Amino acid sequence: MHLTDATWTDAADAETDLAVLPVGSTEQHGPHAALGTDAITAEAVAEAGVDAYDGEVVVAPPVSVGVAEEHRQFPGTLWVSEDTFRDYVRETVDSLAYHGWDRVVLANGHGGNVPALREVAGTITRQDEAYAVPFTWFDAVGDHAADMGHGGPLETALLRHVRPESVREDRIEAARDGASDGWGDWVSGTNLAYDSAEFTENGVVGDPAQGDAARGAELLDLAAAALAELLAAVAERDISRPPDR
Numbered sequence: 001m002h003l004t005d006a007t008w009t010d011a012a013d014a015e016t017d018l019a020v021l022p023v024g025s026t027e028q029h030g031p032h033a034a035l036g037t038d039a040i041t042a043e044a045v046a047e048a049g050v051d052a053y054d055g056e057v058v059v060a061p062p063v064s065v066g067v068a069e070e071h072r073q074f075p076g077t078l079w080v081s082e083d084t085f086r087d088y089v090r091e092t093v094d095s096l097a098y099h100g101w102d103r104v105v106l107a108n109g110h111g112g113n114v115p116a117l118r119e120v121a122g123t124i125t126r127q128d129e130a131y132a133v134p135f136t137w138f139d140a141v142g143d144h145a146a147d148m149g150h151g152g153p154l155e156t157a158l159l160r161h162v163r164p165e166s167v168r169e170d171r172i173e174a175a176r177d178g179a180s181d182g183w184g185d186w187v188s189g190t191n192l193a194y195d196s197a198e199f200t201e202n203g204v205v206g207d208p209a210q211g212d213a214a215r216g217a218e219l220l221d222l223a224a225a226a227l228a229e230l231l232a233a234v235a236e237r238d239i240s241r242p243p244d245r
Contacts, residue, residue: 002047002059011099014058018235019101020227021092022046022062023117025110028074028196030151030204032175034166035076037155039064042109044162045137048220049107049227057231058101063089067112073197085113086120090128097130103234107227108136111150131239133230140226141219149183150196151175152206154219161216176209178202 001014024039034040039062050057068079080088093104104124106117117134124132138148138155147153159166178201184191185199193199 001056004061011058014056014101016056016058017100017103018055018231019058019060019096019104020046020050020107020231021060021089021096021104023066023089023106023108023110023113024062024064025066025068025079025112026064027066027068027071027077027079027110028151028203029155030171030175030179030202030208032168032171032204032208033151033156033159034163036064037151037159037166038066038110040109040163040166041137041155041158042107044158044220045109045223045227046107048224049231052224052228053231054228055231055235058096060092060096063092066110067116068110070112070195071197071203073195074203082116086116086123089117089120090124093124093130093132094128097128102130103237103239104130104132105227105230105234106132106134108134109138111136111138111148125239126241131234131237133234135227135230137219137223137227141222144215144219144222147206147210149179149204149206150200151204152179152208153211153215154206155211156208157211157213157216158219159216160211160213161220164213172209175202175204176207179204179206179208181205 022042024042121132180200
């Protein structure tokens with residue numbers, strides 16, 4: 001059940017304590033891919049994972065603005081502070097738990113959200129009346145994960161599969177020409193760059209031409225299977241906190 005489309009009476013009839021909260025971002029993804037890429041892909045993976053799971057799950061509306069100040073030099077990018085983001089996610093999970101959906105997977109599509117999501121999930125689990133775990137789809141796609149960039153092959157492939165109109169196909173070559181090969185400027189294991197504009201001309205990392213719709217379909221299947229497996233584990237887990245030793 002997706003809360004966006006449900007009525008309150010539909011929600012009242014839900015017989016589950018399991019929910020998924022898609023989490024993305026609104027930020028540049030090069031000249032070819034939509035600003036909403038991370039929210040679009042997070043929601044698509046969440047819905048596919050729920051479909052693959054053998055049981056009822058509530059899907060919340062996506063959090064569409066995240067921790068993305070690293071893309072601020074590119075117009076259209078929106079961001080909030082990590083504190084604001086953590087508070088928003090935590091309070092959203094709290095409202096889900098109020099209705100009885102107190103086992104929540106945070107299905108994420110944006111790399112910049114990862115540290116804050118792990119931290120807030122721990123806070124929720126330790127201090128609130130809920131259990132939460134983060135899941136980032138592009139970390140759960142097997143060998144494909146090594147190709148993750150930004151507006152590169154994986155995100156472009158998944159968009160071509162789930163929302164092809166979000167990809168400006170006539171700009172793929174321009175995206176490819178202005179892309180960097182990797183994320184950041186690294187010396188001695190340290191990234192010297194804080195903003196993506198420091199190392200990529202047009203915001204792209206990786207080759208979007210390497211991400212066709214067929215690859216996107218495979219990515220969605222892999223991510224959905226991984227999310228379904230995680231949902232099953234969360235549904236069965238003893239979520240009481242361990243006693244003090």
